[in-house]
Amino acid sequence: MPMTTEFEQRLYPILPQIAAHYGTPFHIYDEVGIRDTGRQLLEGFARLDGFQEFFAVKALPNPEILKLMAAMGFGFDCSSVAELTLCRQIGAGPEQLMFTSNNTSAAEFEVALQDGGCILNLDDISLLEKVPQLPELLSFRYNPGPRRTGNDIIGNPVEAKYGVSYDQLEEAYRRARDRGVKHYGLHTMLASNELNYTYMVATAEMLLEEMERLSAALGIQFAFVNIGGGLGIPYQPDAKPLNFSAMADEITARMAAFKQRNGYMPHLYLESGRYMTGPHGVLVTAAINRKEIYRTYVGVDANMSALMRPGMYGAYHHITVLGKPAGVDAEVVDVTGSLCENNDKFAIQRRLPPIREGDLLCIHDTGAHGHAMGFNYNGKLRPKELLLRQDGSVALIRRAETLADHFATLKFEPDELAPERSHPVSELRN
Ligand SMILES: *Cc1c(COP(=O)(O)O)cnc(C)c1O
Numbered sequence: 001m002p003m004t005t006e007f008e009q010r011l012y013p014i015l016p017q018i019a020a021h022y023g024t025p026f027h028i029y030d031e032v033g034i035r036d037t038g039r040q041l042l043e044g045f046a047r048l049d050g051f052q053e054f055f056a057v058k059a060l061p062n063p064e065i066l067k068l069m070a071a072m073g074f075g076f077d078c079s080s081v082a083e084l085t086l087c088r089q090i091g092a093g094p095e096q097l098m099f100t101s102n103n104t105s106a107a108e109f110e111v112a113l114q115d116g117g118c119i120l121n122l123d124d125i126s127l128l129e130k131v132p133q134l135p136e137l138l139s140f141r142y143n144p145g146p147r148r149t150g151n152d153i154i155g156n157p158v159e160a161k162y163g164v165s166y167d168q169l170e171e172a173y174r175r176a177r178d179r180g181v182k183h184y185g186l187h188t189m190l191a192s193n194e195l196n197y198t199y200m201v202a203t204a205e206m207l208l209e210e211m212e213r214l215s216a217a218l219g220i221q222f223a224f225v226n227i228g229g230g231l232g233i234p235y236q237p238d239a240k241p242l243n244f245s246a247m248a249d250e251i252t253a254r255m256a257a258f259k260q261r262n263g264y265m266p267h268l269y270l271e272s273g274r275y276m277t278g279p280h281g282v283l284v285t286a287a288i289n290r291k292e293i294y295r296t297y298v299g300v301d302a303n304m305s306a307l308m309r310p311g312m313y314g315a316y317h318h319i320t321v322l323g324k325p326a327g328v329d330a331e332v333v334d335v336t337g338s339l340c341e342n343n344d345k346f347a348i349q350r351r352l353p354p355i356r357e358g359d360l361l362c363i364h365d366t367g368a369h370g371h372a373m374g375f376n377y378n379g380k381l382r383p384k385e386l387l388l389r390q391d392g393s394v395a396l397i398r399r400a401e402t403l404a405d406h407f408a409t410l411k412f413e414p415d416e417l418a419p420e421r422s423h424p425v426s427e428l429r430n
Pocket of ligand 1: 228
């Protein structure tokens, strides 16, 4: 169940006009769909006082999208200087910013603490010594290692570089407490694109149990429990969507039981990226070539720079051809971009309606980790982004990259250094 029928009905009738006006390729995002999903999140957890979604900015880092999130009352999960800066530029304050970094640099901490700071979520016990000034509210990312299994995209927790280990966790909070931290959070992020909702329930339960253990050992209470992102979306037409309401009900029940046992309830935080925007975007690209060799190749005007997931993870993205119903005279083709990499394919041996030059293809579910993950190998430029607004109008919210952008970091006049050779190499070896 990729693109919803409603999104198709909003987009398809106007797509030729949009393509003619702006030119292909482009990602286009659906404001109505994003708002619907936002409402679903809020309604699902309505019984939990202080529930908060922190949209994972890396999924779709565009200011117009971030403003939509802010309008729904959401905060932002950031993991880089660029993401923090972008959120501050659209007006996000310290309480709306969660900073979950890893292998964090001094420069990143410096920016994180500027402008009133943010909610710091530390990835390692050693970082306590490196934060220039510990805030009053602090959380740690927990990595349960062999106590949990992860999934394909994010990897097994034992091999994952993220978080504080089980054995370090108590010591991490003790040191934080002894250094003056007053309020605490606990975070984890173990799965990615997980469609089985019980995995997230088990994650919430695990965190609540850890909080009880830490509270008993250290006499601290927790302000929030952050179950991270990783809620999956059905990329395959026959995949079953995540049962969000069952997940929300069961987590709400676990939170209530925690309150019964402990006399208070921390706020529940969620950091959904993919679930919020993934299904509400499509990459629109025109067929420009058709090649018959050992296989049939349909060449389109977008390539990996617009969408890495198929090449990087072998991910399936559903494809429809505008005006050509699926199944009618279907033929088996590879849909390819133009990179010098054979994995620059949007579909491999896919049954699609017969595609002719000029046909518009919609590559579904590119609203998260799509444009944002693009890269410039081969000097391929990233495409534009459009927003289909609630009122039916269309807005260009990012222009396509130009060669001038791409060449901007090159030094056509090299900036040179002539190092002094005061020490022979043989001396340096001693
Ligand atoms: C990537 C990431 C998310 C969002 O993941 P989705 O799969 O898009 O929901 C949330 N939190 C952290 C810490 C992340 O790294």
